[in-house]
Amino acid sequence: MGMDVLHYIIKRCILMIPILIGISILTFFISNTIPGDPARLILGPKATAEGVEQLREEMGLNDPLHVQYGRYMTGLVQGDFGNSTYSQQPVVDDLKRYFPATLELTLFSMFLTILIGIPFGIISANKKDQLPDQITRVMALTGVAMPAFWLGIILLLFFYLKIGILPGAGRLDTWVSPPETITGMYTLDSLLTGNWETFKSSLIHLILPGITQAAVTIGMITRMTRSSMLEVLKSDYIRTAYSKGGSENRVLYGHALQNGMMPILTLMGMTFGHSLGGSVLVESVFSWPGLGKYAVNAINYLDFPAVMGVTILIALLFITVNLIIDVLYHVVDPRLKYE
Numbered sequence: 001m002g003m004d005v006l007h008y009i010i011k012r013c014i015l016m017i018p019i020l021i022g023i024s025i026l027t028f029f030i031s032n033t034i035p036g037d038p039a040r041l042i043l044g045p046k047a048t049a050e051g052v053e054q055l056r057e058e059m060g061l062n063d064p065l066h067v068q069y070g071r072y073m074t075g076l077v078q079g080d081f082g083n084s085t086y087s088q089q090p091v092v093d094d095l096k097r098y099f100p101a102t103l104e105l106t107l108f109s110m111f112l113t114i115l116i117g118i119p120f121g122i123i124s125a126n127k128k129d130q131l132p133d134q135i136t137r138v139m140a141l142t143g144v145a146m147p148a149f150w151l152g153i154i155l156l157l158f159f160y161l162k163i164g165i166l167p168g169a170g171r172l173d174t175w176v177s178p179p180e181t182i183t184g185m186y187t188l189d190s191l192l193t194g195n196w197e198t199f200k201s202s203l204i205h206l207i208l209p210g211i212t213q214a215a216v217t218i219g220m221i222t223r224m225t226r227s228s229m230l231e232v233l234k235s236d237y238i239r240t241a242y243s244k245g246g247s248e249n250r251v252l253y254g255h256a257l258q259n260g261m262m263p264i265l266t267l268m269g270m271t272f273g274h275s276l277g278g279s280v281l282v283e284s285v286f287s288w289p290g291l292g293k294y295a296v297n298a299i300n301y302l303d304f305p306a307v308m309g310v311t312i313l314i315a316l317l318f319i320t321v322n323l324i325i326d327v328l329y330h331v332v333d334p335r336l337k338y339e
Contacts, residue, residue: 005327005330008326008327009323009327012323012326013323016316016319019315019319020312020315020316020319023311023312023315024069024073024076024308024311024312025069027307027308027311027312028065028068028069028072028304028308029065029069031304031307031308032065032068032304034302036302037052037056037061037302038059038061038085038301038302038303038304039052039053039055039056039059039061040052041085041301041302042055042085043055059085072305072308076312079092080092081095081305081308081309081312082305082308082309083305084298084303084305084306085301085302085303085304085305085306086297086298086301086303086306087306091305091306091308091309092309094294094306094309095291095309095310095313096184097184098289098290098291098293098294099184099290099291099313100183100184100185101171101184101185101288101289101290101291102276102279102283102288102290102291102292103184103185103276104184104185104186104187104188104206105206105209105210105213105279105282105283105288105290106213106272106275106276106279107185108187108206108210108214109209109210109211109213109214109217109275110214110217110268110271110272110275112210112211112214112218113214113217113218113221113268113271114221114268116214116218116222117217117218117219117220117221117222117225118221118222118225118257118264120136120139120140120218120222120225121136121221121222121223121224121225121226121228121229121264122225122226122229122252122253122256122257123136124136124137124140124222124225124226125225125226125227125229125230125233126229126233126248126252128230133226136222136226137223137226139219139222140218140219140220140222140223140226141219141223142219143215143216143218143219143220143222144216144219144220144223146215146216147281148212148213148215148216148281148282148285149281149282149284149285151212151215152208152209152212152281152282152285152286153285155208155211155212156168156208156285156286159208160208166204166207166208167201167204167205167208168208168286169286169287169288170205170286170287170288170289171186171202171205171288171289172186172198172201172202172205173201173205176197176198176201177198178198179192179193179195179198179199179202180193180195186198186199186202187199187202187203187206190202208286209282209283209285209286209288212282212285212286213275213279213282216271217271217274217275220267220271221264221267221268221271224263224264224267225260225264227263228260228261228262228263228264229252229256229257229260231260232256232259232260233256235259237255238251238255238256241255258332261332262329262332265325265328265329265332266325268325269321269322269324269325270322272321273314273317273318273321273322276291276314276317276318276321279291279292280292280293280295280296284296291310291313291314294306294310295307295310298310
């Protein structure tokens with residue numbers, strides 16, 4: 001069975017290659033058909049036509065699109081994502097600087113999602129049509145329907161401006177120094193280096209953006225868990241477990257949840273990928289220096305190398321997360337066979 005899983009992983013990794021190539025082609029040609037001239041944006045509104053044309057020639061923007069794409073892919077295969085026209089730095093360095101902030105925020109929001117969404121879904125299913133079920137269903141629907149930017153602004157107005165118990169923006173207080181860079185995630189790096197003041201500051205700064213980003217995913221996971229658990233709780237073996245004297249917690253968490261985890265895992269993988277790539281609004285509201293904010297600046301400045309770098313990175317992570325979820329299927333149900 002172990003070899004089956006290994007062969008499956010190798011096969012999926014090989015299939016990543018044409019998927020990423022397809023995504024790169026689509027993103028590259030769409031990006032380069034957007035109206036605007038990167039050379040003129042770089043030089044500013046006072047640039048002469050001769051100066052703009054010279055810079056376009058130096059950047060290779062006058063070459064046919066297929067030639068530009070071939071040149072880009074040649075560098076990409078060698079690990080070169082090109083240079084950002086906005087930051088004037090290699091794109092790979094920008095990604096290393098901005099991505100850890102987004103990953104940290106996403107991991108925290110997913111932690112909240114699992115911590116709240118799954119128990120709420122179980123309670124809702126176990127108390128079907130009762131008051132706890134009605135309350136959790138309303139909360140889940142509210143979370144799914146509420147725009148992230150609106151929720152973020154409300155949380156800022158109340159917890160930061162009104163009562164002042166939580167910070168408003170950024171990853172750290174202004175008087176706190178960042179920890180020594182190991183992973184780029186401040187909470188983890190401060191833990192690894194024993195910097196407790198920085199850990200406390202970085203954790204507190206995660207609360208509001210984390211709740212904002214987790215609101216939608218908590219609602220989705222709650223609804224999916226409820227739906228999955230309702231199906232499982234109708235099964236004969238659940239009634240048998242109760243008849244044998246099994247406690248409610250043991251039956252719900254030990255038997256029913258394990259057998260209802262398949263659709264929950266699928267949705268968790270999708271929401272994790274969505275959170276990685278869809279954190280633009282949350283990062284903008286909370287001035288979070290992450291990948292989403294970097295992507296917005298890249299689009300505004302027609303920074304094609306940066307747009308390509310962000311897109312390929314998010315696509316790679318999304319595919320990887322879904323591969324991990326597929327492997328976890330086997331952990332949840334060892335009877336699965338990988339063909």
